[in-house]
Each structure stands twice: as structure tokens, then as C-alpha cells.
Amino acid sequence: MWRTSKFPIPFHISNLIPSVAVSVISGAIGIMISISYAALIFSGNLASHIATGIGIALMSAVVFRAVISLTSSFPGMIADSDALPTAILAISAVAIQKELSSTSGVNEEQIFYTLITVIALASVLTGLFLLTLGRLKFGGLIRFIPYPVIGGFLVGTGWLLIQGAMQVMTDITPSFSTFFQFFQSDIIVYWLFGAIVGILLFIMSRTVNHPLIVPGILVLSISLFYSYVWLKGFSIFDLQSSGWLFNEFPQGGLWQPFKLSHLQNVQWDAVVSQAGNLITIMIVSAVSIMLSVSSLEIVSQQDIEINQELESAGVANIISGGLGGMVGYQILADSVLAYKMGAKTRLVGFLTALICLVVLIAGASLFSYIPKPIFGGLLLFLGLDFFGEWIEQSRFKLSQADILIALLIATIIVFIGFLQGVAIGLILAVILFVINYSLTDVIKQELPGNRCQSNVQRFQSQEHLLQNLAEQIHVLKLQGFIFFGTANHLVNQIRRRMVHSNMMLLRFVILDFRYVSGLDSSAIFSFIKLKILAQQNNLTVIYTNVPKVIAKRLLQADCLEDEHKLALLLPSLDRGLEWCENQLLEEFVFGEENPQTLAEQLSQLFLKPEQVGRFMSYLIRLQYSAGELLFRQGEPSDGLYFLESGQVTVIIETSSQQRKRLRTFQVGTILGEMGIYDDAPRSASVVADHPSCAYFLSQENFKKMEKYDSALAVAFHRFIAQLLVQRFKRVQQAFLEST
Helix, strand or coil, rough: CCCCCCCCCCCHHHHHHHHHHHHHHHHHHHHHHHHHHHHHHHHHHHHHHHHHHHHHHHHHHHHHHHHHHHCCCCCCCCCCCCCHHHHHHHHHHHHHHHHCCCCCCCCHHHHHHHHHHHHHHHHHHHHHHHHHEEEEEECHHHHCCCCCHHHHHHHHHHHHHHHHHHHHHCCCCCCCHHHHHHHHHHHHHHHHHHHHHHHHHHHHHHHCCCCCCHHHHHHEEEEHHHHHHHHHHCCHHHHHHCCCCCEEEEECCCCCCHHHHHHHHHHHHHHHCCCCHHHHHHHHHHHHHHHHHHHHHHHHHCCCCHHHHHHHHHHHHHHHHCCCCCCEEHHHHHHHHHHCCCCCCHHHHHHHHHHHHHHHHHHHHHHHHHCCHHHHHHHHHHHHHHHHHHHHHHHHHHCHHHHHHHHHCCCCCCCCCCCHHHHHHHHHHHHHHHHHHHHCCEEEEEEEEEHCCCCCCCCHHHHHHHHHHHHHHHEEEEEECHHHHHHHHHHHHHHHCCCCCCCCCCEEEEEEEEEEEEEEEHHHHHHHHHHHHHHHHCCCEEEEEECCCHHHHHHHHCCCCCCCCCEECCCCCCHHHHHHHHHHHHCCCCCCCCCCCHHHHHHHCCCCHHHHHHHHHEEEEECCCCEEEECCCEECCCEHHHHHHCCCEEEEEEECEEEEEEEECCCEECCCCCHHHCCCCCCEEECCCCCCEEEEEEHHHHHHCCCCCCCCHHHHHHHHHHHHHHHHHHHHHHHHHHC
């Protein structure tokens, strides 16, 4: 069962007038375009079958307009055969005629039914393809086709439509050998008149936004033509015999159902030879639907379900193909016209289908009096419109390389074939993407260790030592998708840092994968090379924030090796920095003892020796076992802590109940200092990592200090102010480095 519209619009009598108006305009122009398509496909030796071709085109129009108006997710959607697949079918028609004309024993009837089979088969296969895409919800994948490929296809199709227009107007097939024939005095008048009509349609449709522009120009052109004919006294027979008009179309019976008995006339080898064009039609139809739906979403400012539109077009094409009809789908121009004129109901599609059905049954003899250059001018207008669309997009969206690819695709389409052009275009687009992406720096940020420290607060002497040794640590924050080209650039960047003469010897490289979206298998070889480089140069490579999928691939490829500390995997950049800092401290502080008592620490931090004893009298000594809380997030603030021994970590609990480390404090540090000045609840919890000893200064004792020993309180205030300034600078630097 088909889904109903996401934005149903109830029918009112007020919708009837715009619906009828749009239907008349769209139906009349659609019939003329259908005749133009038939003339484009059934040309050359098949020109005698143009009446049947018109019937096929009109029958297809009836199916598409009726079925898609009923099943589309957008009320007012109008569908029909389109120029893109029609141009490819015209190429197939020429190829089939050329192939079978040179085959002995093959007559015109067999060529005709072979072409009819290809047309019907293209519709059925396209319908099945579109229906499958929609049912599997693959509509979004179409958006990944590079625009240079689409642009090249538009240009190539536009040129082929212009060639077809010249053939319809002059009955001469455009080629290098026939080029100068178009400039003979008795030929030039045919295509010059059509060219003026086509160019006028193109210019006016892009400069004047009015629904009557196209039909108005067509009516005016026909009127001027017959005014000239009346002045010169030419008869209809004169116009038909001289090639200005088609021979009169039959009064009825334009469409003849395809019978099984006709299959005996089909040359199946010629059908199979068009497999490439059939595949191209399938792909192009899906892309065209995506482009039309996307553009209509912008115009209407509404979301349209792309997968439902694919299913809708798929069913319509299967029905059309089963009846021997052409390929078609949602038409942007007519649908926008319906929307802007207020015809936002499904009625407009049925009315246009009804108009086409009346002409199909009653006959299109009236349209045989429209000059052939007018039909050719319509095709020329469509071809120029493709050119205009590409030029408009390329001015703002495409680079020079993209434009060259698009032109190359168009050239291949014109001189070799559609499928070859699209295939080569995709290959070139992929190559260009790889080149451009490899030029994008995989390194988001490069920081020496003295500009990027861990969240571990250490004793002052250790902090100063790390500042002097931090150049031995080098942090590389990576970004994007890593493949061979970018990974090789990364390895070379590390090599350059290793030989940098103005910096300390490199000991630790941290590769942070926080902003990495993926890793190509070809990049693995570069990371293996990096491990070998580390082994040869006494270097340690640390991977941080690595997604599980990438970590698994690095492990499987033997890129990690923690036994000899060559290549380690750590959970975060903070933990990686802490590990490197610990390694440096273990090596350079060996044998040096930190102050053992808080009294010794205080004398190094901010107190004079004679002040230490007095200050200690205000403190309370506390012992904590590993895992024990010093205070909990949300508890009232009532003082600060001096850490004499051990190690504690500040942890914050997020709204999702996750615990995150903010900072780790070691011997000789102070925590909870805001608790002296502010009664607000604790913003984080502090837990002992190891058995620890801390001294607690309560708000009450601090007030006593201010009252009875003001000099001591002033020294403490000055120390806390310096401490807060240092911490603020560190937070500020960390923020700047992360942006």
C-alpha cells in the first residue's frame, strides 16, 4: 500500500482554477515536447514511423502523469519523459540503425521493432532499479555522485540534444562530413528559424519568471510563421513537401500495443549491444530524480521523501515499459510551475494526463501543422538549458580541475558513449578526490610538550623540571580520514621533527585520534614503518583517543608494542601526556627526594621558616586509604586540603552519570582552595588514588588565622592568588590549544 503525502492539502474549489490553468499549459507544452522526443528518436530511416513514436511518447506521458501524481509524496508533482534518457535512446536508435542496416537480410520493420524493444526494456529495467533503490532506502546514496560527473553528463546531453535539434529541423544528421551542408542557402533558413526560437526561449525563461513565457513564445513563433506563409501564398502541401512540416499525423490510433508476435522481428544481438546505454539510463534517471526532488524541496521549503519518489517513478516506469513506453520521472519545471501557481493538489497531474490521453485517442493531426523548426527549437532550448545549468553551477561550485573533468566527460559522451563518459568521469573524480584529500593536512594541530601538559598537578620542582624537558614530547592531533598519502605525510613530519637541530632530542610522539573519522588499510603500512622508526631511534609512539575499530586494526597489523615501550595505546591525550611526563621524571629525578613533611613543603611554597609552626597549628591531619573520598561533588564547601603524600584525582560526574577525570594532584599540591572563600557546593569529587595524607584548613580556622595572625593570613592570601593565576593561565592555554 502506498503511503499518503506527508503534507496533505485538502481540495477546495479555489484550487480548481489554478489546477486547470497549469494542466492546460503543462499538457500543451508536454505534448509538443513528446512530439519533439519522437522526432529525435525516430529519425533517419525510421522517420516514417514517427506517428507511432508520437503515440509511444504520449502513452508514456499519460502513465507518468497519472501514476506519479497518485503515488508521489508531494501533491502537485508532475512527471513525464525526460530529455536525458531520451537523448541516450536517440543515440541507441542511431547505433541500432547503423548496425542493422549493414546486416544482410534485415529490413526496416525489424529495425523498428528492435528499437521499440530497447525503449521498453530501458523503461522496465529503470523501473526495477528505481523501485529497488526506494525499497532499500538507498535514495541518499545517489547524493554521493560527484558533481563534475553530473555536470559533464549535463553538458554532453545538452550537446546531443542540440545535435538532435539540428537533425529534426533539417533532416541532416550532424557530423564532420555534413558540417558545411548546414550553411547552404536552402538549408540554413530551417535551422536559423528554430535556433532563434530556441535561443529566445532560453533567454526569456531565465530572465522572466512567468508561467506563460514558454507557451507565449511558442504561440507567437507559430503565428509569425503562418503570417509569413499567408503573405507568400504557400499551401500546406508546399510546406510539407519542402520539409517545413511533418506529413499529417493520423486522426487516431497513434499508439499500437506491442504484441508477442512482434518479438520474432527483434534482433537480440543489437539489443544486447545497447546494454551500456541501458545501464546509463538507469543511473541517470536516479540522479535526475534526486536533483529534481532536492531543487523542489528548496523552492517549496518542504521535505520530500526521496525514497518514496524513487518507488513512485519505479512503478510508473515498469507500467510504461510494459506498454512499450519510454523512460520518465518527476519533472522539476512543471512541478515548480504547479506549486507557484497554487495548484498544490493531485488533480493537476490527472488533468494533464487526461489532456495527453485525449490527444492520444483523438489523434495529433493538429500538431502536424506546427513547423518542424519549432519542435527543433524546443530541443535546442532543452539542450541550451543543460548548458546554462552547468555554467551557472560551475561559476560558483566547481574548481578548474572539476570543470576540465566535466568537459572531458562531455567530450567522451559525445564521441564515444554515455557509459564510457560516466565511468571515466567517476574514475577521474575519485583520483582528483584522492589528490585533493592528500593535500589536506592530516595534522590538525602540532604541539611541543611545553605547550601541552597533562592534568596532573605536581610539586613545583617537578613542574619546573618538566617545563625544561617537555620538548622531548611532541603531540600531533590528527583529523579526517587517514589513507596512504596522508599517513606517509605524517611519518615524514615526524622524521623532520627528529632531525630538528634547534630542539631537544625527540623521545615521545603522541598521535591523538580524537578527530579521525577513519583509517584506510593502505595507511597501516605507514604506521608499521613508524614503529620501525621508533625502534631504530629509541622513540616511543603513543596512540590516544583511538576508536575501537581503528585500535583493532592497529593491533592486528602489529603496529603496537608495549613490552619495550615502542608503541602504546592509551585512552586519552591526558593519560598519554601523564605517561610521558612520568617517564621523564623517573629518569631525571632518580635519587632526588621530594620534601617528606608538609612543614618542609610549606617552607618551599610560601612560608618563612618561623611561620611554618604557627600555620601548622591551624591544620588538621587526615589519612585516606586508596579509593576513599576526600569530599563528594555537591557537598558544602568548608575548607581546603594540603596533600602531604600520596596522590588524589578530581572527578566530575556528568548529567549522564559518567565520571570524567579533571585533574590529578600529587605531593605538595593544594586542592579545594575555593572552599575557603565560597560556601557553594563542591563542583567535583576528590578520591585518593593511593594511600594518602592530607592536612585540612577549615573555614573556621582560617577566620581565626585572619583574626589572630594577620601577617600569616596575608602570606596565605598572596600564595592562593598566585596559585589561581597559574591555574587560570594553564586552563587558558589548554583552551587555546584545543581550538
